[in-house]
Amino acid sequence: MANDDLEARDNDKDKDKLPLTPEGMAAEWATMSDIAADDGGEQEANIDRLMNQEEIDTMLGFSIGDDGKGGRNGIQAIVDSGSVTYERLPMLEIIFERLVRLLSTSLRNLFSDNVEVTLEGIRSVRFGDYINSISLPAMLAVFKAEEWDNFGLVTIESALTYSVLDTMLGGKRGQAAARVDGRPFTSIEMSLLRRVIGVVLGDAEAAFRPLSPVNFRVDRIESNPRFVSISRPANAAIRVELRFDMEGRGGSLHLLLPYATIEPIRELLLESFMGEKLGRDPIWENHLATEVWQADVAVKCVLHECTMPLKRVMKLEIGDTLMFDARPDSVASLRCGDFIVSEGRIGRVDDKIAVQVVSPLRRSKTTMAAFDTSHLNPAS
Known part of the structure; x- marks a missing residue:
């Protein structure tokens, strides 16, 4: 029985080695073409499953949402899920737009040069996340709002720091300021930056004065973010970013106000225009007061x-x-x-x-x- 099995296997091998007839070759070619067509279909299906650049940007969150409000989506939405969202303060936007107009004049007189100030944005952040995002070297000034009995923070980024120093010390126009790393700021540089911070806070007082008179006093100036803890890391704050452009030089300045600082004037900041009185009629109030007086x-x-x-x-x-x-x-x-x-x-x-x-x-x-x-x- 074993010998018969071996002979049968040898006969099968010999049949495989025999030359194919024309009919067999045609059948084999048809089979190969069908296999190739199936492989091509799978490759086209794989190509169809590939994402284009727009879909990749949407998945990563680099594109703006369809709602037109700048909302994030995709992975970026997951990353930004820990951001702080608070109620909109219409009057605060009006105040800082007024601050931009005041700073354009004050800084032009200070630098004796044309300075363009733009409001980049106002957003709510957590204090700890903002401190960790500050890139060094930077100049940080802690100021106190006397009437509100709380503190705020002014941050001058490194690009603006060296641009201000280069402009005030007579640098050439149209050239980027040279950045010198690895050394602390000198006394002269600290004095010049303190002067700029004083101008910014002075104009901020003037911007807030029609709504609520306040006095901003510089408490201290630091270069290390760890020494400017004016609020708990998880507390919310308002970050206002101002952009300064001076003949090809410039940078950003951040004004940080914790929500606890502006709490005393929160009701005023919720108004849509100055002196707004929701739900009251002054004509009726005067008539009622007259009638009560004559009763x-x-x-x-x-x-x-x-x-x-x-x-x-x-x-x-x-x-x-x-x-x-x-x-x-x-x-x-x-x-x-x-x-x-x-x-x-x-x-x-x-x-x-x-x-x-x-x-x-x-x-x-x-x-x-x-x-x-x-x-x-x-x-x-």
Whole structure:
């Protein structure tokens, strides 16, 4: 049996080595063409599955979303998911646009050269993320808002730092400022940069003055971001980026205001225009004040009052006398409804009994806020 199997295998091998007939060769070529067509279809399918450049940019988040608001998508949206989003403050944008106009004039007078100042953007960031993103060397100034009782931060990037120093020390126009790394700023450079920071903060005071007068005082100047911790790393802050261009030189300046700093004027920053009063009509307020001023009220003069048991009151009969513990010089209370408004002494003017007011009017302890609350929540 074993020999028969070996012979059968040898016969099969010999058949494979025999020359093919024309019909067999045609069948083999058809089979090979079908295989090649299948491979080509798979390659075309693989080519169709390849992404173009627009799809790659969308996946990575380099393209702007379709909503037209600059929203990110793809991987960039995942990276930016930890960013801070807070309510929009319309008045803050108006203030910093005014700051740009003021700085254009002030810096032109300081540098004796044409300086273009542009507002690059206003966005909300976390304080810790912003500190970690500062590239060294940089100049950082911590200032205090006296009226708001909190701090802010001014950051001058390295490109603007060397451009300002080169301009103020007489560098040539049209050339980029030489960057010198590996050494700290000298006293002269610190004094010049402090002067520029003073101009920026002075114009910021003028920009905020129509909304809320404030005084920005430079507390200290640092070159290491670790020494300017004015807020917790997770706290939110507003970063304002200003771009300075001076004849081919320039850089960016950042003004950082923690939300805790601007909290005292938050209601003012929510206004869409200066002096906005939502939900109030000044004409109606003036009319109401006039009518209240002209209204007549009844005032009662209570000479004396005492408290006695109900049992005694029930036993009173006609002709009984009640003794009051009051003297001629005792004061009487003047009442309007259930409220005591003042006190006075009883006297006589001609043939009429008069009351002389001896104490100032007592104002109501109920404020407008408490009055509104009591009407909004009658159950309480």
